[in-house]
Amino acid sequence: MPDASPNALVLLFDGFEEIEALTPIDLLSRAGVALTLANLDGNKTATGRSDIIVQTPQAFETLEMQNFDCLILPGGPGIASLRNHPKLCQNLRDFYQRKGTLACICAAPLLLLDAGILPGLAYTCHPSAENELLDSKKQAVVFDQNCITSRGAGTAISFSLALLEHLVDKATAQKIARAISYCE
Numbered sequence: 001m002p003d004a005s006p007n008a009l010v011l012l013f014d015g016f017e018e019i020e021a022l023t024p025i026d027l028l029s030r031a032g033v034a035l036t037l038a039n040l041d042g043n044k045t046a047t048g049r050s051d052i053i054v055q056t057p058q059a060f061e062t063l064e065m066q067n068f069d070c071l072i073l074p075g076g077p078g079i080a081s082l083r084n085h086p087k088l089c090q091n092l093r094d095f096y097q098r099k100g101t102l103a104c105i106c107a108a109p110l111l112l113l114d115a116g117i118l119p120g121l122a123y124t125c126h127p128s129a130e131n132e133l134l135d136s137k138k139q140a141v142v143f144d145q146n147c148i149t150s151r152g153a154g155t156a157i158s159f160s161l162a163l164l165e166h167l168v169d170k171a172t173a174q175k176i177a178r179a180i181s182y183c184e
Contacts, residue, residue: 008070012046015078023156075106105150
């Protein structure tokens with residue numbers, strides 16, 4: 001656990017799954033995690049799959065990845081537009097190699113596949129991505145090395161609490177779980 005408050009980057013894009021992005025944003029902010037919202041294409045907003053618009057004040061390309069402890073990638077139908085993006089793949093590889101925490105939910109583990117990170121890791125994903133992610137575990141959340149993966153919108157709270165436990169500590173994750181009346 002770092003001495004200073006951890007910094008997390010949430011990468012948003014048109015077609016992101018709102019629950020998978022906003023749940024970690026909400027729960028991590030309750031724990032004092034510094035959050036930056038960015039858009040890969042440099043737009044100042046991202047529109048989710050349900051047409052909820054979220055401000056993304058930062059352009060991904062302008063950020064220094066070494067300033068972040070965690071990169072959060074929600075899923076959603078917009079993942080298809082991010083597949084094999086050369087700059088994103090390189091940033092994911094670099095972030096992983098420097099031991100930053102990669103947190104992917106739903107179909108976002110496909111981006112880890114594209115970046116060449118998944119071989120040898122245990123992970124989970126949304127059933128719609130299992131045709132490409134053949135070794136996916138049927139668990140709500142899987143943590144292996146510095147990657148946290150989760151199944152989808154229905155596991156967003158479990159995913160967020162696992163992130164809290166990893167980035168902050170277990171006591172904080174438990175405190176926030178109690179505060180939101182989380183039931184497993």
